[in-house]
Amino acid sequence: MSDLAQRTVLVTGGTGSFGSTMVKYLLDRDVRQVRVLSRDELKQDDMRRQINDPRVAFYLGDVRDRASVDRATRDADFVFHAAALKQVPSCEFFPLEAVQTNILGSANVIESSHANGVQRVVCLGTDKAVYPVNAMGNSKALMEKTAQAFARNNPNSETVVSTVRYGNVLCSRGSVVPLFVEQLRAGRRLTITDPAMTRFLMSLEEAVDLVDHAFRVSKPGDLFIRKAPASTIETLAQAVASILGLEPEVDVIGTRHGEKLYETLATREELARSVDQGDYFRVPIDSRDLNYGQYFEEGDSVVESADDYHSHNTTRLSVDEVIEQLTALPAFQRLLQ
Numbered sequence: 014m015s016d017l018a019q020r021t022v023l024v025t026g027g028t029g030s031f032g033s034t035m036v037k038y039l040l041d042r043d044v045r046q047v048r049v050l051s052r053d054e055l056k057q058d059d060m061r062r063q064i065n066d067p068r069v070a071f072y073l074g075d076v077r078d079r080a081s082v083d084r085a086t087r088d089a090d091f092v093f094h095a096a097a098l099k100q101v102p103s104c105e106f107f108p109l110e111a112v113q114t115n116i117l118g119s120a121n122v123i124e125s126s127h128a129n130g131v132q133r134v135v136c137l138g139t140d141k142a143v144y145p146v147n148a149m150g151n152s153k154a155l156m157e158k159t160a161q162a163f164a165r166n167n168p169n170s171e172t173v174v175s176t177v178r179y180g181n182v183l184c185s186r187g188s189v190v191p192l193f194v195e196q197l198r199a200g201r202r203l204t205i206t207d208p209a210m211t212r213f214l215m216s217l218e219e220a221v222d223l224v225d226h227a228f229r230v231s232k233p234g235d236l237f238i239r240k241a242p243a244s245t246i247e248t249l250a251q252a253v254a255s256i257l258g259l260e261p262e263v264d265v266i267g268t269r270h271g272e273k274l275y276e277t278l279a280t281r282e283e284l285a286r287s288v289d290q291g292d293y294f295r296v297p298i299d300s301r302d303l304n305y306g307q308y309f310e311e312g313d314s315v316v317e318s319a320d321d322y323h324s325h326n327t328t329r330l331s332v333d334e335v336i337e338q339l340t341a342l343p344a345f346q347r348l349l350q
Contacts, residue, residue, distance in 0.1 A: 016229070018043045020090040021045050021048065021091075022039050022044055022093065023086055023092045024047060024092075025051070025095055027051055029096075031137065031182065032049070032093075035095065036060075036069065038221050040069070046070055049070070051071075051073075052073065072085040075114075076122055078121075079125065083129070085125075086122075086129045090132050091132060091134075094119060094134060097114060098110060098114045104149035104271070106270070116156055119159055123163050127170055133173045136156060137176075137220075138153050138157055138176050140180045140276040140277060142156070143178075143321075144280070161176070161299075164233035165234060165298060165300065170233070174233060175231035175236070177227050177237045178239075179239040182216065182217055183214055183215065190348070191348055194253060197259050197261065203263045205247060205264070210274055212244070212275075214241060215239060216338075216342050217344060219241075220239070222239075222292075230295075234300075235295055239278075239293055240294070243329060243330065248331070252332050255332065256349075280321050281321050
């Protein structure tokens with residue numbers, strides 16, 4: 014990412030698991046300044062002390078507040094938008110909070126970036142936005158639509174807005190692997206929602222690579238999807254317990270509010286118009302206008318013969334393969350310290 018050299022970059026939600034990883038990644042790329050916009054002053058203070066780099070500037074604010082986003086994007090070259098409410102159950106109980114942050118907050122980031130002449134904005138999404146059955150997924154689906162609508166409605170904008178979509182990030186804050194480690198070390202029974210439930214698995218570093226790819230090659234409105242293997246929740250629990258040298262006792266507690274048996278990263282309609290880029294799918298924006306002439310009569314046979322790309326039909330990892338993936342992660346090694 015040589016384009017980052019001596020540039021000013023904003024990371025919204027920069028104190029979160031992805032955001033803090035992205036900040037460190039950017040500092041290794043000779044940026045002029047990395048701005049961190051978040052609303053948690055304690056996490057900002059902790060991060061300031063940990064990183065201790067004068068190139069990091071902390072902006073206290075909230076993506077819900079357009080004025081604070083305007084301040085953070087002023088004179089910025091690029092924006093990585095990671096701020097979001099991500100917990101499925103909490104968004105089920107407080108759906109309007111998800112609307113305020115994930116949809117309206119994202120609109121603020123995009124519009125502020127456009128007004129301040131930001132060159133590129135990459136918005137982070139989730140597999141839960143595909144066929145969403147929960148408030149979090151619905152709000153992230155509308156974040157994608159908001160980004161795509163901006164690109165469609167502002168073809169002459171100097172700001173290139175794209176989105177990325179990926180599955181569960183191993184060892185991220187609030188995810189299941191740290192919970193399993195905590196339960197096992199405390200001698201408690203592991204709580205598993207559904208042993209047959211599958212989820213895509215990827216590392217924070219792979220998430221950064223996806224965002225890097227979108228940043229470098231995206232055109233307005235593009236969606237980039239990271240291909241990933243998956244495992245069942247039972248396999249993941251067995252892998253964590255095996256690493257700790259323990260034989261787990263398990264309580265099956267049932268699915269939580271708004272959870273699905275498996276997650277989908279790409280619909281068959283998206284795959285039918287996607288470009289396979291090796292580790293990624295690029296899904297270009299549907300640029301048809303409101304006349305909707307294309308395929309009105311004859312349909313699209315490519316779509317009809319395709320299938321979705323989901324965690325039940327992707328590569329399925331064994332216990333040993335999950336162990337190999339986990340032990341290679343610096344974030345997992347830190348959990349064991």
